Amino acid sequence: MERLTTTCCVVGGGPAGMMLSYLLARSGVSVILLEKHPDFFRDFRGDTIHPSTLDILFELNLLDEFLALPHDEIDFVRLNVDRKLYPVADLSHLKTKCKFVALIPQWDFLNFMATRAKKFPEFNLLLQTEATDLLFEGDRVVGVKASSRNGEVEIRADLVVGTDGRHSLIRDKAGLKSKSFGVPIDVLWMRIPRPPNPPENNLAYITQGLFMVLIERKDYYQTAYLIPKGEFKQIQEGGLEAFRAKIVGIAPFLTPTIGEIDSWDKVKLLTVVIDRLQKWHRPGLLCIGDAAHAMSPAGGVGINLAIQDAVATANALAHKLREQTSTEQDLAAIQERRLKPTKTIQAMQVLVHQQLINTNPSSTKRLAFLLSVVRFFPFVRHYIAKFIGVGPLPEHVRTAPP
Ligand SMILES: Cc1cc2nc3c(=O)[nH]c(=O)nc-3n(C[C@H](O)[C@H](O)[C@H](O)COP(=O)(O)OP(=O)(O)OC[C@H]3O[C@@H](n4cnc5c(N)ncnc54)[C@H](O)[C@@H]3O)c2cc1C
Known part of the structure; x- marks a missing residue:
């Protein structure tokens, strides 16, 4: 030892x-x-x-x-809800060194x-x-x-x-x-290759209770797909074909490359807590x-x-x-x-x-309604940006080399 x-x-x-x-x-x-x-x-x-x-x-x-x-x-977060783009957070007004x-x-x-x-x-x-x-x-x-x-x-x-x-x-x-504290979702995490000439990425795609985040990496999207908590097994039983169809239903531009998800081994379950x-x-x-x-x-x-x-x-x-x-x-x-x-x-x-963020279609409707209101109030977008980008009680380095 x-x-x-x-x-x-x-x-x-x-x-x-x-x-x-x-x-x-x-x-x-x-x-x-x-x-x-x-x-x-x-x-x-x-x-x-x-x-x-x-x-x-x-x-x-x-x-x-x-x-x-x-x-x-x-520096500006937009969500794609039911195929409409909504502005959510504008970081350009933050009083931080980097406004992004x-x-x-x-x-x-x-x-x-x-x-x-x-x-x-x-x-x-x-x-x-x-x-x-x-x-x-x-x-x-x-x-x-x-x-x-x-x-x-x-x-x-x-x-x-x-x-x-x-x-x-x-x-x-x-x-x-x-x-x-209860969370109604888990996340499926996978890499979907980027198709040729992809459209501008909006980060989050939400439609009728389906919720997906695409993080752009060099030649693929790191993809987070929300599922109801504990339902991965049921989704697997439904088959890969149905799973791929759901994803393409949210983001049709993934059609050319979704075939890459050809095994459940390529889909990781991340439990959210x-x-x-x-x-x-x-x-x-x-x-x-x-x-x-x-x-x-x-x-x-x-x-x-x-x-x-x-x-x-x-x-x-x-x-x-x-x-x-x-x-x-x-x-x-x-x-x-x-x-x-x-x-x-x-x-x-x-x-x-x-x-708002779960797999219930009525939540998608609620989200779309709220975001359509936010559209008219820039100060709300600034507040959201501050809450997300800085958070309450930001800390500063008070230590120094000896
Ligand atoms: C699906 C999902 C997506 C997320 N996406 C985001 C995001 O985009 N942005 C964001 O801000 N937050 C995100 N979060 C939350 C974020 O991941 C965590 O809040 C954050 O990682 C916490 O950091 P941490 O250093 O406390 O712990 P972790 O990042 O979990 O790091 C813990 C480390 O400890 C190591 N470790 C564990 N056990 C041991 C052991 N026994 N001995 C030695 N090493 C050990 C692990 O390997 C790991 O490296 C996400 C969470 C989930 C579940």
């Missing part, structure tokens, strides 16, 4: 874990970041980097390098942050290392057990941070209780990001929220971890600070799923 010691062990190299590890290492705090996969090259992550996250990259002097990576910029959402495969974002973090000697990334349990001394968490290609690893740390996403093992092992821990911490341990509050894809805000949690955590703890003076009250203060924005955004997601 390999034994390692560090100041902070972060479990999970998603947006929350990567940003927190970067910020702590930059502040001179020794960090071990565990990621169970061998790389960041996975599809089911969401591709949105929001204006408030871009502000954070600016504050870290990383923005220009980041924007040099291939990406798309969305950057669409970039998330593995590019994570690789970018990991490469920059490796410049700090205090940053240690252990890929293909999966946390399997927590180490306790009495009531206090004092580290993590993990398994890697080379066998078992025990990592002792002053603080463990669970950033292992919506199926968090760390929250379970810590005995932290969560409250779940909204939940929140009652307590995000216990002595020696904190959960943030989806591990503390799982987010649905609605509004594409989960990544931003996870990153804001990470910045708030680093702001509160970097100095104290360096000086070994952090206490459980500091962890409680982080929960208190991040609870209000989290509650606000989750309440919005729950409402939106109940009323």
